[in-house]
Amino acid sequence: MLKTVVAIALLALALGAGLLFFKSEKPTVVSTVETIRGDVSATLKLTGTVINDHTVTITALLDGEITAINAREGSTVKNGDALAELDNRSAVSRLKKSEAELQLRQQNYQSARQSYNRVRKASNQGTSSKQALEDRLSEFQNAGAQLAIAEADLDIIQVIVDNSVIRAPFDGSVTGQWAEVGQWVEAGTQLFTVVATEGKTIEVMIDAGDFGRVAIGQTAELTSDAWPGINWTSSLNWIAPAINSENNSSDNLFAARLDIGEDAPELLLGQQLNVELIYETRENVLILPLHTLQEFQPGKYSVQIIEDDVARNRTVEVGLVSLLDAEILSGLTEGEQVINTAGRWVREGQAVTTDTSR
Structure with missing residues (x-):
């Protein structure tokens, strides 16, 4: 009997100590974020490349020996500039005779x-x-x-003499050169590639699974690592009608193109850009920062709120998601505060207090 009484007393003492411990547990300091109304945009993160469709490969129109090279790869040329010259002495003599x-x-x-x-x-x-x-x-x-x-x-004969001088067909830049002085060329031999100054565009490759989200006229936000701190907007102006099949690639991609944009900085052909294509926007909806959400199952989300000074999990329905924010369809009302977890989830039931210093 005495042993039983002692055991009960010890158990009561332990329970009391436990209650005292939990009552004295120090609350976790957290910050909160307010559920507000705003706009949210869903985007595709893409890599763009500056291209120019107005590109020509210039070939020799006559057989002959190259006597002069007046432009090389990287040269800027004007319409009509002489890029190279062929030996035309025989043709000039025939011209005088004619x-x-x-x-x-x-x-x-x-x-x-x-x-x-x-x-x-x-x-x-x-x-x-x-x-x-x-x-x-x-x-x-x-x-x-x-x-x-x-x-x-x-x-x-005049055409032969004229064709002995290889000229630029438009203002542009020489991006390829395969000719040298003293070289004998036949008609049709590739000599230069010239890209027009005008006509630059931005090409992006998009996963075919996103084809239904993409439409001409959609806005894109662009940045370039070459121009830190500069961003500008453009719009989609062309979508390829078929999957890209170049280089026998197994990637299921299609091409799309955007305008350079009025506020774009100086861009080089072949330069890569960061492109965020906005494919859907919802205005004046409830939003929360994405980092306050936890996906506990695929497509299922929860947030943490404060009830009676303890952390509680609450399931919310999420709509459109951007890179930073998420649309809240249900589970919260405007003005409600959620714990700013930033990926560090508080144990449910944990005593919490808000950081009043912020």
Whole structure:
């Protein structure tokens, strides 16, 4: 009997000590965040590349030896600038000969015309025979044909001379060069690649699973590691009609393009950019910072609130999610405070107090 009494006394003492311990437990200091109304935007984080579709590969139009290179890779050129020159001495000589031939044919034509006109006038007056008139007409027509041939020959030779100088087709930059002085080239040999100054655009590759979220006209926010602190906006202006199949890639991606943007800094061809494509925005909805939420099951979220000075978990329904915030569909009302866990969850039932120093 005595042992039983002692055991009960010890148990009571232990329980009392435990209660005293829990009552004296120091509350955890937490900060809170208010549930507010605002806008939330869902985005796709993408990598963009500056490209220019207005790119041409310039080839030699004639066979010949390169005698001059006037532009190299990286050169800035204007429309009509001579990029390279082929040996055209033979063509220039033929051109001079054709010019002289044309001049002779023009003189013959003028002489034949004057002769025909004189005989025709005399024939009308009855002082020249019909045969003489026909002969002068034949000579005049033959002179006209010879003149036309000489003009055509000159045009052909002029084209050859012109084509011996390889010129830029527009203002731009030389991005490729495969020619050197002394090199013999055949017609069709690649010599230069020129990219136009105008016409830059931004291309992004998007997972095919997001195709239904993407539409022309959507806004994108852009930044560049080359320009810290600068951000600007653009809009989607083109979506590829098919999956990208270049390089036999197994990635299920499609291409889309954006305008450079009016406020864009100076960008180089091939430069990579950080692109956040906004595919949906909801305005004036309840929102919370994303870091205050815990996903305890796929698609299921909870927050922590303070009730009677202790932490309590509460399930909330989440709608649209951005990189920073989440839309709260149910479980909280505007103005309610939640614990700013920032990934450090407080044990449910833990005594808490708010940090009044903030």
